[in-house]
Amino acid sequence: MMSILTYQGIPVWRHARAIQWAAQIVSGILVVVFVAWFFSNIYSAIHARNIPFGFSFLDRSYQTPIGQSFLPYDKSDTFLYALGVAVTNTIVVSIVGVILATLLGIVVGVARLSSNWLVSKIATVYIEFFRNVPLLVQLFFWFYIILALPRVRDGYVLLDAFYINNAGMSMPWPTPPHLGAGLIWLAVAVVSIVLGVIVYRIMARRELLTGQASYPVVYGCGVAIGVSAVVWVIIMVANGQAPFTVSVPAPEGRFGRIGGGFTAPAGLLVLLVGLVIYTSSFIAEIVRAGIQSVGRGQTEAARSLGLSQMETLRQVTFPQALRVIIPPMISQYLNLTKNSSLAGAIGYADLTNVAKTMTQTAPAVSIFIIIMLAYLAMSLTYSLIGNLYNRHIRFVGA
Known part of the structure; x- marks a missing residue:
């Protein structure tokens, strides 16, 4: 026992x-x-309390227009499809915002440590100002800036291809003449990029083991570009048209409405500008702290080997700082995604804004359960990707 x-x-x-x-x-x-x-x-x-609840409404026709959508949408579509359109709008803002905020945050964070007094102080003012002003206030500020632009007919035109007015910004955009051919080429392009990365790693490892120049970047880019170019030519010969053509915007009709290309509506522009500037100010401080966490001896050793200040940052300091930068940066990505729910204040059709409109004709409790699950799924996805990358770059061994 x-x-x-x-x-x-x-x-x-x-x-x-x-x-x-x-x-x-x-x-x-x-x-x-x-x-x-x-x-x-x-x-x-x-x-x-007889509160309406259930999810049977998802099969009903929504019967309400959505202001902006990246997916084809008609008001006769179902509630479920309308939610999918709204989720897509939110995901696009989230992904583009994360990329732009990361790039801008790294630049400002490095500038904050610049030996140039003026550059350092400008970066400091940028960080302190935008970090401490509420995001909603910043969104309203940029919203009224956009409204102050000329009307569509009197807007600014750059290079006969870019149109900027109070309705948004129109720009050239690649469009597939045949959707099937375009999707095939995109799939091949993704595969070719994966192959390019594999070739890059193989050649980089070979260079490390043998000490002979193997030009991993050249071979990796060559494979990625070469495979994509070959398939592009094959599709063009088979269909008589390229997989993608560039659609250039131009005024149409008596009111000068912009047709063709891609038009980023004012609400989308305001939301992206506000989220990117606000989040980048936090990312800049994370980058600054990460770089300063690397021991001074590392920098001095690199400089003693003849590396320039930029080479030291790119090859020695920043790669080591990533281990400190990544975890808090994941939190900022999550914050950016959740902060996009303020889009309703400036008229952009994100998930929260569309779902709030749905509560007029569908059970509110059910709608907000769907919203919470959608944001939870997006947040967990960012966390998973960030944690996998953080595990990849961590120190191994004692």
Whole structure:
């Protein structure tokens, strides 16, 4: 009997690992019980107060237009498809915002450490100002800046291809004459990029092991570009048209409406500008702290080997600083995605704005459950990607 109550020769009530397992199991059971009790109470309250609830409305026709959409949309489409359109609008803002905020934040963060007094002070003022002004206030500021631009007919024209006015900005954009051919080439382009990365790693490893110049960047880019170019020519010969052509915007009709190309509406521009500037100010401080966390000896050793200041930053300091930068930067990506829910204040059709309109004809509780799950899925995706990359660049060994 005593042998059953022992683990590795120690009584289970005294073994640290057994106690930890027991504590985790008990904690898990308590959490499950609490969550079940919580949602059971919510369900009972909903029925007791006759609050509309359910998801059968998702198959009904939405019958409401959506201001901007990256997917084809008609008001006769279902609630479910309309939510998909709204989620796509949010994802586009999130991805583009994350990329632009990261680039701008790195530039400002490095400038903050510049030996040039003027550049350093300008970066400091940028960071302190935009970090401490509420995002909603900044969105309204940029919104009224856009409204102050000329009307569509009297807007600014750059190079006969870019049109800027109070309705947004129109620019040339690649469009596929045949959707199927365009999708095929995009799929091949993605595969060719993957092949290019593989070739780059193989050649870089060969250069590291042999000490002979293997030109990994040249070979990697050559494979990626070469495969894509060959498939482009094959599709063009087969269809008589290139997979993509450039559509150039131009005024149309008596009112001068801009047709062709891609038009980024005012709401989208304001939201992107506000989110990018606001988030980049936080990322800049993260980058500054990460660079300063690298030991001074690393920089001095690099400079003693003849590396310039920029080469030292690019090849020595910044790669080591990434291990400090990545975790807090993931949090800023999550904040940017969640902050995009303020889009309704400036008229952009993001997930929250569209869902709020849906509550007029659908159960509000059900709608907001869907919203929470959608934002949770986007946040977990960013966290997963960031954590995988952070694991990839971490130090290995003692």
